Amino acid sequence: MRKTLMTGLALCALSVGQLAIADNHISDKQIETAVKARKAHMQLYAFHLGTLGAMAKDEAPYDAEAAQSAADAIAALAGLPQSGYWLPGSDNGSFENTRALPAIWAEGSDVGKKAQEFSAAVMAMQTAAGSGVDGLKAAMGPLGGACSSCHKEYRQSDD
Amino acid sequence: MQLTRRLIVRLLIFGGLLCVLGLYLTRPQQLPADALADHTPDATHGAVVYAAMGCASCHMAPKSEDQTVLSGGRSFVTDFGTFYAPNISSDVDHGIGGWSDLDIANAIVEGTSPGGQHYFPVFPYGSYLRAELSDVADLIAHLRQLPADSTPNRGHDVSFPFNIRTSLGGWKLLFLRDDWIITDTLTPQQERGRELVEALGHCGECHTPRNMFGGMKWDAWLAGAPIPGSKGRTPDIRPEKLQWSAGDIVAYLKTGLTPEYDSAGGEMVEVIANTSQLPDSDLEAIAAYLLMPALN
Known part of the structure; x- marks a missing residue:
């Protein structure tokens, strides 16, 4: 599982780079579909984080099985190929309905590194989630931090 | 003629004194x-x-x-x-x-x-x-x-x-x-929260709008403001607008995750890198302050 996840993420990072180089004709329709897909992907992370977060905030009783299943779902999502919906030209400078900044595709982008840090936090949550509420609580910080680390650099702030 | 000259001299002396007084008051x-x-x-x-x-x-x-x-x-x-x-x-x-x-x-x-x-x-x-x-x-x-x-x-x-x-x-x-911005009678926890929000954490510096000279608009304390050098705005974090529970605020300041499980972005990520180091009691105090109806 871990290896697959890491390889998946590494491949994602690589292919984003390759797409940036091979920027030939991508239609507006393709970009629109791509943006919808990645928002849906983010929404699924939020859904499963919600299960973990409710337990971490003592809003829901701790349930080892549900926690493990949510953490596994996040890991499975993180392992999905995503390069198809991070198309060049789908940044907020070229397309309206997104907050993704052009810096994602720009030279010197460390999106790949951030994806790896995210995967490390996800794996830590997978280890912790099922084995007690204290571990789950402790793993929430680094996981939220990994989300924020990318959103700080690569997502336009709200307006 | 002599009268005019005398007037000018007097005005100059008066102006000079005013300058000195101004410099003294704003030293x-x-x-x-x-x-x-x-x-x-x-x-x-x-x-x-x-x-x-x-x-x-x-x-x-x-x-x-x-x-x-x-x-x-x-x-x-x-x-x-x-x-x-x-x-x-x-x-x-x-x-x-x-x-x-x-x-x-x-x-x-x-x-x-x-x-x-x-x-x-x-x-x-x-x-x-x-x-x-x-x-x-x-x-x-x-x-x-x-x-x-x-x-x-x-x-x-x-x-x-x-x-x-x-x-x-x-x-x-x-x-x-x-002086403090909120001057009501506070519980010790709200008082600690006020110290963290109004003084140390300097939350108002970004979350309070400013006038054309860069002075804070005290009647819009924590009401959200444009972010200089960016298209974005900081959110209004007064309780009526924010509608977060104390638990939501504590979890956000600790993990950066909102009640909808979106994450913080922009400058707030750096703020959370700091608040996540504070003891829970301090985060709870910030929440107690931010939930005060007096902020609305």
Whole structure:
């Protein structure tokens, strides 16, 4: 599982780079579909984080099985190929309905590194989630931090 | 003729006196020499104050994540020009290693440099002035333990007339507020929250809108504001608008995750890198303050 996840993420990072180089004709329709897909992907992370977060905030009783299943779902999502919906030209400078900044595709982008840090936090949550509420609580910080680390650099702030 | 000349001379003298009076009233303020004398500094508590004040977020090198190296250099684009955070590491030549404790305290709570000049209010002394001096003394003890870094300071890129530091005395007189913003009777927990939000955490510096001179609009305290140099806005965090529970606020300040499980972005990520180091009791105190109906 871990290896697959890491390889998946590494491949994602690589292919984003390759797409940036091979920027030939991508239609507006393709970009629109791509943006919808990645928002849906983010929404699924939020859904499963919600299960973990409710337990971490003592809003829901701790349930080892549900926690493990949510953490596994996040890991499975993180392992999905995503390069198809991070198309060049789908940044907020070229397309309206997104907050993704052009810096994602720009030279010197460390999106790949951030994806790896995210995967490390996800794996830590997978280890912790099922084995007690204290571990789950402790793993929430680094996981939220990994989300924020990318959103700080690569997502336009709200307006 | 002689009458006119006499009038001119009188006007000049009057004008001159007015200038002197103005300069006197807006001179850089300093703490009394014995302001820090009755307190034995506690560097361990100073580390908590350091996290609460968020010193590292602005004073680390650009892109750095090492909160102990305060080499400065980060730029702040504003409507008045671009400011660069100075080196406040313990380096004697380039940092604050050669400053006395009183010099550092004057900088933090009075916005006055050791050379007796006004600092630009990009440095949030307008919030820090409400801090307890014992906290400031503890912070200074902590700062002295951090490593030296020899990065030289970069001058601010601010154009006329905003580059005249003398005029900042008038700005301070007009736009700073010594008192707390919320002056109701508070529980001890709300009081701690007020100290963290209004003084140390300087939340209002970004979350409160400003007038055309950069002074905070006190009647719109924490109502959200445009982010200088960006298209975005900081959110309105008054309870009626935010609608978060105390648990939501604590979890957000700890993990960066919102009640919808979106994450923080932009500058707030750096704030959470600091608040996540605070004890739960402090985060709960911030929540207790932010949920006060008096904020609406």
